Amino acid sequence: MEPPVADGRRGIVCRSRGREVCLDPPGRVGSGLAFVSHAHADHLPASGTAAVSSEGTRRLAGARDVEIRGAEGSGLEMVDAGHILGSRGALFDDVFYTGDICTRTRAFMRGARVPRCRTLITETTFGIPSFSFPPPAEVARRVNGIIASAFERGRPVVLLGYQLGKAQLITHMFGHWAPLYAHDSIRAINGVYEEMGVRMPQTVGHSEAEARGLLARGPWVMVAPMGAGAFASGLRRRHRAVTVAFSGWAGSGHAAERRGADYVVPLSDHCDFGELVGMVVASGAETVYTTHGYASEFSAHLLSMGIDARPVPRAAP
């Protein structure tokens, strides 16, 4: 295979065996075969794009008003990437593209098992050694302690995470607390997870809880989207809610980390540094291309291990 190139419109373009495979294209791909790894906004194509993707990705994209039309993906095999519902990597012509990937099992999400390949194209969001995530059970213990102590003081708790993926994990991990509320936008996505066979704890939507005056009554737990800062600070002000954010950036000092939360705990849907290294070794890849986050730092680390690696080069303008 020729080296892949990152093209602003066509995604990561691989020319191999007389065809082009366009990985996670943001725009129109023209003649190439498009592959969409998962339904996070930064990986979704323009609505109406024909692409190979999983049923879960198609449904979740549809819930966000992006239509992915089916495409004939002969010779392209999808491999579970363990990142969010429906996330897949693509295996073709001895190349494996991870999309966003997590090899750690969290609640109902099984960690990815990486296939053997000659060329690996991997995300490196957390590709420096300071990112080392604790086991999810340890995170759950800590947060259960935070909730228990808030409840003893009669204070409710808001659990904050990305609307798609993280919020469903959190709902699952802390679904034993009652009453359990969820932001309406998260409940809508929970519904897609249920349609796809994931048993989600039952929640009451925030609008209904507000309309029925439930939030004024005693401590409760609510799952809310990370981005809705004004919503969470309103709950803090009106109900003295304790806020807990779940993020891989916890403790990193990164701008994305804090977002006004009382606590930030490390729970990520990506591999940490050690897991990325383990994945590369398990794949047996001879050449590794890195993308997203610490792409230069991680490829430099692989070179120091004797593995040929570099960031995916940009296409010539």
Ligand SMILES: [Zn+2]
């Ligand atoms: Zn993602």
